């Protein structure tokens with residue numbers, strides 16, 4: 001994993017997930033296999049959001065300049081990242097139009113038309129769209145894009161701050177469940193004041209650590225308070241007949257969820273996909289020997305129909321190439337389970353199973369194959385989550401200190417630890433450490449404040 005970024009780029013290409021050769025920097029193409037992984041992944045997120053009463057909507061891509069600039073903090077945070085449309089055909093536009101970097105402003109403009117009285121609330125909507133940010137730090141496929149092609153943004157509006165606070169908690173639970181489904185371990189920190197979302201009261205962020213020890217933010221939940229509703233005049237008539245501005249939240253996840261599945265679960269052979277997002281869950285490889293082809297094909301087709309009927313995403317690889325080539329191909333693509341069907345096994349009434357996550361290969365009685373496969377898909381998901389959690393634990397280091405040593409000394413110790421251990425360093429919370437200028441001392445970012453094993457810590461790390 002010392003050359004993680006090479007490994008990562010190679011996988012995207014060899015497993016035919018994503019093609020970076022698009023002629024615009026920070027833009028790429030989801031290939032069919034990658035597109036299916038993306039679809040299964042975000043269908044899980046859709047389900048979790050809808051189970052908690054969120055409705056999916058779809059907003060236009062273009063935002064008029066004056067609308068984007070309406071909320072001061074927000075435009076200040078995004079003005080260097082916005083792509084602009086200035087012409088319609090050959091004609092210059094009177095008002096230039098922004099490609100949405102995120103959709104607070106168009107959505108809250110429309111909420112003004114939708115919100116009148118108490119019963120119009122709460123609003124809980126989300127969309128999964130492409131957004132655009134003119135990233136100046138160097139771009140990376142699925143990690144730092146200029147066209148963020150899978151940007152799930154949720155926006156909610158409530159009658160009270162307390163309800164908005166509860167919504168933040170619900171969003172955090174949904175995100176925990178989502179990353180749990182993907183087997184991706186996360187550290188949840190409240191971001192420092194100086195690094196919160198432009199226009200938010202506060203930001204809670206989900207970080208994970210890639211095999212190279214770099215920290216990556218893979219989800220964020222923002223409590224917007226009334227900052228946008230005052231600017232957008234989102235007033236409603238309260239139950240008591242008075243007036244108040246709504247209390248809002250928003251929360252986002254992007255293609256980085258796909259990057260995390262690849263980075264965190266992969267190994268030197270290639271992808272390892274959690275079964276619930278694997279386009280192919282079981283690949284069946286017929287082992288063909290002279291004179292025995294028919295009985296092998298017959299058994300293969302029977303197994304295929306059995307699994308298909310049980311709702312398993314199964315495929316037969318009957319290409320005319322050596323089995324070893326086939327094994328490598330599907331291991332590279334991270335197919336969770338392989339079944340080998342050969343004449344000897346058929347005679348002995350067994351089937352050979354290979355599981356991609358542990359590399360184990362074993363026989364199971366052909367009458368038990370269905371239960372075994374369904375049980376195995378669950379076991380693989382749990383095992384992958386456990387293995388990923390163990391991996392990230394190795395990237396979490398606590399640096400303790402007694403309160404009277406000078407800040408320089410603490411910074412130096414944290415810097416050394418980060419250089420040596422990489423990942424995330426936890427420092428017991430103290431006011432004198434929790435300052436923006438501590439970041440340049442340790443040459444890393446303060447990710448925020450987190451609770452770890454019941455204690456309050458400052459989290460720091462080198463981020464993507």
Ligand SMILES: Nc1ncnc2c1ncn2[C@@H]1O[C@H](COS(=O)(=O)NC(=O)[C@@H](N)CS)[C@@H](O)[C@H]1O
Pocket residue numbers: 101102103104133135142143144145146148152153154197217218219220222250251252253254255256
């Ligand atoms: N250039 C980028 N490429 C890929 N993902 C990105 C990029 N910029 C941000 N993200 C991801 O998108 C998530 C949401 O972005 S954000 O700015 O933090 N929050 C918002 O835009 C809010 N409107 C909530 S949707 C981030 O947590 C990060 O995981």
